[in-house]
Amino acid sequence: MKQKRLHRSVNFDTDVDTLLPTLFSASEQAQKFLEHVKKSGGKVKLVLELGGEDDVCMTMEASPELASMARELKLQFRTGLIADGYNIRKVDFSKIHGVAGNDLNKLADALELTDGANVLDLMCGYGAVSSHILGYAKDNGKSVRLSMCDLHKVQLDRIPDDVRSSVEDVTVSDARNLPYLDGKFDAVVIKMGLHEVPQIDQPLIFQQVFRVLKPGGRFVIWEVMPDTGEQQDAFTEQMQKKNELAGYESIVVDRYFTRGEQMPWLFEEGGFVDVRQVFEANFHQSTLGRLDSELGGDRTKLDALNAFVRRCTPQSIRPSVDYKDEGDSISMKVPNRIFRAKKPE
Ligand SMILES: C[S@@+](CC[C@H](N)C(=O)[O-])C[C@H]1O[C@@H](n2cnc3c(N)ncnc32)[C@H](O)[C@@H]1O
Structure with missing residues (x-):
């Protein structure tokens, strides 16, 4: 099975108590987009707000040029919050x-x-x-x-x-x-x-x-x-x-x-x-x-x-x-x- 998603561990092994370890993954289309973001010197913010007025709110903030490129590529930002396992599993x-x-x-x-x-x-x-x-x-x-x-x-x-x-x-x-x-x-x-x-x-x-x-x-x-x-x-x-x-x-x-x-x-x-x-x-x-x-x-x-x-x-x-x-x-x-x-x- 050939799939070319990119995975990045984010904030693993951190000593900062308020940061939680998580995993970021991007499809091939999204990688092209991220490459473009890097080259253009722009920035994209992926925002996930929990506990605000809307229960869960997810947005992608970018310059008009980057936003229209993301739209053209039909990109979505998806996430899931799940309880981890190996952070508590201690077995022989x-x-x-x-x-x-x-x-x-x-x-x-x-x-x-x-x-x-x-x-x-x-x-x-x-x-x-x-x-x-x-x-x-x-x-x-x-x-x-x-x-x-x-x-x-x-x-x-x-x-x-x-x-x-x-x-x-x-x-x-x-x-x-x-x-x-x-x-x-x-x-x-x-x-x-x-x-x-x-x-x-x-x-x-x-x-x-x-x-x-x-x-x-x-x-x-x-x-x-x-x-x-x-x-x-x-x-x-x-x-x-x-x-x-x-x-x-x-x-x-x-x-x-x-x-x-x-x-x-x-x-x-x-x-x-x-x-x-x-x-x-x-x-x-x-x-x-x-x-x-x-x-x-x-x-x-x-x-x-x-x-x-x-x-x-x-x-x-x-x-x-x-x-x-x-x-x-x-x-x-x-x-x-x-x-x-x-x-x-
Ligand atoms: C069943 S244990 C086996 C440990 C060891 N190989 C042994 O046999 O004693 C599986 C290990 O995989 C690690 N693990 C789970 N997902 C992983 C991932 N995506 N990358 C690296 N390690 C992972 C867990 O933290 C856990 O220590």
């Missing part, structure tokens, strides 16, 4: 991502680390993958220059001191708009991150990773990837309900879990070659497993989640996901896969 991913024994070694193997390699742990959270890569490189007698990047400072603040002091940089940035130079990295890894951005934006991440990789560089993705559309719907709906009950609005609205068959296509559309699945395990989803970590120990929420899952998981897919209803806990398994691809030499 190792307990919910179905990471077992040597699974993280498979991820590290796929990076094909060479001595002194530049590696990016993208959508890194509190750095479990980085921590593993550092240990893996040391065990193999190699050094790596690791960069860590995540959109949410709250997650980066959870990085243990020993990891933070061993990496090159820790950067707050959106994966759709990376701040790194072209061709900087030998390898980029994303574990359980791709599904955090909407389907329409996922190709942007592939484009950005392609840009920041060196020729021959490796891109490794670990994701939960349902096998069929029915599995995808049932799993997504269950996650949405859990996230809604947990109070994470952006995570409910944005997420898209890519099916296994879609993944090679995303890599290829992004220009990658030698796309292969290097590992498959299972993501174990258990409703009871989320009680303390995400539902605040509230049993009424667990009951609501269980009732929803019973209603929304079609009988036809239950055998394929090993669906088990034990009253308090409903569990299912969805494939967890690692894919690796390369930027052409």
Whole structure:
């Protein structure tokens, strides 16, 4: 899917209490307009007023010349206010991502680390993958220059001191708009991150990773990837309900879990070659497993989640996901896969 929207993170990582982090995105037409605004030395003000005489008032203020150009291009200014998720979500991913024994070694193997390699742990959270890569490189007698990047400072603040002091940089940035130079990295890894951005934006991440990789560089993705559309719907709906009950609005609205068959296509559309699945395990989803970590120990929420899952998981897919209803806990398994691809030499 080719879409050329521009994304800019605005005011992230700010220390000014009155400014809120937000994301700005512009269509291709709007980018032309912004380019013209820049060249002409003009200014455009996008104003969103809440709590005024009209309940919500949105306007675009510009010089007559710019206003008529915006009209000709039929531009609109749209916005949405939603509660964020990762600014409050503090969970131990190792307990919910179905990471077992040597699974993280498979991820590290796929990076094909060479001595002194530049590696990016993208959508890194509190750095479990980085921590593993550092240990893996040391065990193999190699050094790596690791960069860590995540959109949410709250997650980066959870990085243990020993990891933070061993990496090159820790950067707050959106994966759709990376701040790194072209061709900087030998390898980029994303574990359980791709599904955090909407389907329409996922190709942007592939484009950005392609840009920041060196020729021959490796891109490794670990994701939960349902096998069929029915599995995808049932799993997504269950996650949405859990996230809604947990109070994470952006995570409910944005997420898209890519099916296994879609993944090679995303890599290829992004220009990658030698796309292969290097590992498959299972993501174990258990409703009871989320009680303390995400539902605040509230049993009424667990009951609501269980009732929803019973209603929304079609009988036809239950055998394929090993669906088990034990009253308090409903569990299912969805494939967890690692894919690796390369930027052409
Ligand atoms: C499920 S966690 C995975 C963290 C880590 N990769 C791991 O497996 O331990 C997803 C992470 O993606 C980050 N994230 C969400 N949207 C993002 C975006 N647009 N750009 C960069 N990071 C994002 C979240 O803040 C969160 O830390």
